Amino acid sequence: MDVYQRLGVRKVINGYATLTRLGGSIMPPVVVEAMVEASKYFVDMEDLQNKVGQRLAELTHNESAFVAASAAAGIMLSTAACVTGKDRAKIAALPNTAGMRNEVIVFRPQRNGFDFAIRQTGARLVEIGAHWGTQEWELEAAINEKTAAIFFFAGEHYKRGALPLAEVISIAKSHGVPVLVDAAAQLPPVENLWHYTQMGADIAIFSGGKGLQGPQASGLVVGKRDIIEAMKLHSCLYTHIGRPAKVGKEEMIALLAAVEWYLSLDQEALLARYESQVKYLLDEFSSVPNVTVERAWPSEAGQPMPRALIRFLPGLGLTRDEVISRLKEGDPYIEVAPIDSDAVAVNPQTLADGEEKLIAARLHEILGR
Numbered sequence: 001m002d003v004y005q006r007l008g009v010r011k012v013i014n015g016y017a018t019l020t021r022l023g024g025s026i027m028p029p030v031v032v033e034a035m036v037e038a039s040k041y042f043v044d045m046e047d048l049q050n051k052v053g054q055r056l057a058e059l060t061h062n063e064s065a066f067v068a069a070s071a072a073a074g075i076m077l078s079t080a081a082c083v084t085g086k087d088r089a090k091i092a093a094l095p096n097t098a099g100m101r102n103e104v105i106v107f108r109p110q111r112n113g114f115d116f117a118i119r120q121t122g123a124r125l126v127e128i129g130a131h132w133g134t135q136e137w138e139l140e141a142a143i144n145e146k147t148a149a150i151f152f153f154a155g156e157h158y159k160r161g162a163l164p165l166a167e168v169i170s171i172a173k174s175h176g177v178p179v180l181v182d183a184a185a186q187l188p189p190v191e192n193l194w195h196y197t198q199m200g201a202d203i204a205i206f207s208g209g210k211g212l213q214g215p216q217a218s219g220l221v222v223g224k225r226d227i228i229e230a231m232k233l234h235s236c237l238y239t240h241i242g243r244p245a246k247v248g249k250e251e252m253i254a255l256l257a258a259v260e261w262y263l264s265l266d267q268e269a270l271l272a273r274y275e276s277q278v279k280y281l282l283d284e285f286s287s288v289p290n291v292t293v294e295r296a297w298p299s300e301a302g303q304p305m306p307r308a309l310i311r312f313l314p315g316l317g318l319t320r321d322e323v324i325s326r327l328k329e330g331d332p333y334i335e336v337a338p339i340d341s342d343a344v345a346v347n348p349q350t351l352a353d354g355e356e357k358l359i360a361a362r363l364h365e366i367l368g369r
Contacts, residue, residue, distance in 0.1 A: 014350040015359050016335040017300055018185065024209030024216035025350060027258070031214055034257035038250045045249065046237055052252045053228070056220065059259055061194040064228040067208070067252045068219035069236075071184035073245035074205040075117035075151075078180050078221060079104060080241055081230035082149040083123055091233055094241045095122030101148040107134060109161030110153040114182065118151060121241060131161045136171065139163060143175045154183040154196065154204075156302025169200040178202035178227065184219075185301035187211030190267055193259075197223050208251070211303075211349070214258030218251040274305055277348040277356040281308035284360040288367060290316035296345055300337055303349075311343040316367070320344060326366045327359075334359055 004011055018025045027035070049067065056065035068074040083100050084090035090100055104118050108127040119125060126147075128138045139150075150172050152165055162168075165181070172179045181196045184207040189195075196204040201223065208218030221228065236246035278295055285293045296309040312320055320342045327334040336344040336359070346359060 010333045013332050013334045013355050013358055015346040015348075015355070016337045016350065017347050018207070018210035018350055020209075020216070022335060022350075024207070025211070025213045026352075027213055027215065027254070028261055030261050031254050031257045035215065035250045035254035038253035041249075043249055048249055048252055049232065049235075049237075049247075052256050055256060056259060057222065059193075059263060060220075060222050062197050062222040064223065064225040066221040066228045066231055066235075067247055067255050068205075068221055069217055069245040069247045069251070070209075071182065071205050071207040071219040072114055072117040073242070073247075074219040074221040075114065075180070075182055076120055076245065077231040077234050077242050078203045078205065078227060079118045079123055079149065079151070080121045080234045081227045082178055082180070083121060084230065084234075086230050086233060088233070091238075091240055094234075095120065097122040097124075101146050103144070103146045104148055105139065105142050105150045107152070107158075107162040109134075110158045112153065114153075114184070115151070123148060129161055129163075133161055134163050136163065136167060139168065139171050143171075143177055147175075147177050149178045149180050149202075152179060152181050152201070154181050154186050154192075154302075156298055157300070158302070165196070165201070166199060173200060178224070181205065185210050186303065187262070188267060188271075188303055188305065190263065190265075193220075193222065203227055208255045208258065212255070212258045212262050214255040215251045218247065218255045220255060220259065271305070273353070274348040277351055278306045278308045278346075280356050281310070281346055281360055285310055285363070290314075291367070296339075299347055299349065300345065305347070305349055307337075307348070308346040309339060309343055310346070310363070311340075313342070318367070323363070323366055327362060330362055330366070332358060332362070334362055 014022050053065045102123050103126045104123045105126045108129045109131045126142050128142050169179050179201045180203045181201045183204050186192045203223035206220040208214035209216035234240050234242040282293045285291050290313040292311045294309045296307040299305045339345045
């Protein structure tokens with residue numbers, strides 16, 4: 001029996017996405033081995049964070065880099081750094097931001113649960129725009145002497161209603177205001193590791209446990225050295241706001257191994273595997289009565305990857321939610337993404353080779369075939 005079986009916890013075939021509630025992603029052996037090796041020794045944690053950061057910066061073509069406890073921790077620490085700079089008195093005062101530059105501009109259509117990490121620093125969100133669009137003058141008008149940063153959430157699913165990132169950066173630079181980009185799920189493409197900062201963003205933040213397939217409790221922050229150096233002063237080596245977001249030596253070493261591994265992948269071959277898994281599902285259900293299938297693009301987080309979209313028509317006699325429920329209750333336990341009111345999507349990014357066949361077999365069983 002494995003560790004999960006001994007606890008009575010069911011393992012999941014994840015056809016949904018790199019979701020935190022499903023454990024993020026699966027670490028490859030080289031990352032697990034690095035994590036185990038790191039656990040065997042004591043080290044100076046400040047020296048380790050600095051050396052790992054230097055190597056990650058080199059690998060990702062950035063000025064500096066930092067390993068956080070998660071992408072959300074990276075959001076919190078980078079926001080705190082923009083609010084306080086390296087002022088020790090201000091750092092110690094958080095989340096009391098009285099007298100500081102404590103406003104962070106966000107686009108109203110990009111508001112989401114993850115922006116709580118901005119607010120927990122004590123910073124105040126200043127919303128601009130509307131779901132149907134934002135004008136440049138709205139961003140210009142929102143910037144003032146209390147503006148600490150502009151936060152931008154990357155991905156196709158966040159584009160509607162917001163200004164393009166290039167315009168945001170241009171306006172921000174003219175006012176000397178840093179731009180922070182949450183790109184937690186924006187891998188692939190691999191080039192995003194340096195794309196946002198080369199565009200001019202000051203900071204870009206990635207999840208360590210999604211596309212990179214590093215530890216779930218890790219995040220990668222890349223960008224300007226002055227902001228990252230200020231982030232360190234808030235972080236877990238000190239008893240300040242970042243102390244609860246402690247990152248261990250194991251996560252630091254394992255995330256470095258994950259980035260090295262990810263950069264070594266044949267990205268075209270990986271995408272071809274995804275396409276093959278999607279095609280298998282499309283072929284399996286293309287002739288099933290009261291079911292339609294199509295290749296959906298991009299993925300749920302706007303990543304340039306395909307998904308198999310399976311739609312259940314009224315004549316089937318089963319609702320979308322009934323299908324999802326039976327997938328979860330069955331053996332194996334399968335998770336897929338609900339789409340609209342009558343469809344599910346299967347994301348190959350989180351599938352091992354052959355798991356698309358297990359999903360197809362289970363769906364056929366549910367559909368009575």
